[in-house]
Amino acid sequence: MKKQQPKFLAISEDIIAKIASGELQPGDKVPSENEIIHSYRVSNTTARKSLLEIELKGWGRRIKGKGTFVVNRTRDHQLLRVLGSIGSTRRGFNESLEAEGFTPRNIILEKTVLQDGISSEINGQHFIIQGSVLKIHQLRYADDVLMKDEVKYISLELCPKIHMTSTEKSYFKLYEDEYYLKITDVKQTLSADILQPGAPDNNFDTREPIPIFILDSSIVTKGGKVVEIERSYYRGDKYKFAIIAHPEL
Known part of the structure; x- marks a missing residue:
């Protein structure tokens, strides 16, 4: 039986997919911890781990007191x-x-x-x-x-x-x-x-x-x-x- 994917991974992949598709652009703020909690109906621990996963995979950057933002990944810094x-x-x-x-x-x-x-x-x-x-x-x-x-x-x-x-x-x-x-x-x-x-x-x-x-x-x-x-x-x-x-x- 296939092991179910952790919820925080599923959430982070969903948000990363929005970044990759262009729905979220470089510099845009990704959903906050509270927004993830309400949208996906998860705990604050799961929401926090989702945001950390996005940052660890290089798609986002957390700025203290402001939130997590989409990182510019273009090679030519356009x-x-x-x-x-x-x-x-x-x-x-x-x-x-x-x-x-x-x-x-x-x-x-x-x-x-x-x-x-x-x-x-x-x-x-x-x-x-x-x-x-x-x-x-x-x-x-x-x-x-x-x-x-x-x-x-x-x-x-x-x-x-x-x-x-x-x-x-x-x-x-x-x-x-x-x-x-x-x-x-x-x-x-x-x-x-x-x-x-x-x-x-x-x-x-x-x-x-x-x-x-x-x-x-x-x-x-x-x-x-x-x-x-x-x-x-x-x-x-x-x-x-x-x-x-x-x-x-």
């Missing part, structure tokens, strides 16, 4: 980012990389206050931040590879003293949790270009031309006020972008 996802935007760059098993590192090139505001055109629409603006230009690394050249402009009228906050934190979370702003919309456009070695705006230090994605985005709060404008370069050989659509039913 990262998937989702446009149109508030959840993905809320998580932030550093937290996303940590969840995928990378070590994030930031180098700040510029952190200054502009007194005269800033504007940007995204998808034919103008977005304006009036008054004082915090400009942050930083290079974002995964392990030792520069992945993103990021410039953000943040309204100091809506977020006073945010310039005193570490750039490693998710600004989106700060807008919601510290400044109690109601985010109503995130406007984003994605374009592509080739960045030549030696170009003034090439901080990737490559000897050959590289493809880049250019992301322009604006975060809008209740009442139509713009809290953030961003323009960033992503390495085209290190990223894939997915899009979430919300069709009207």
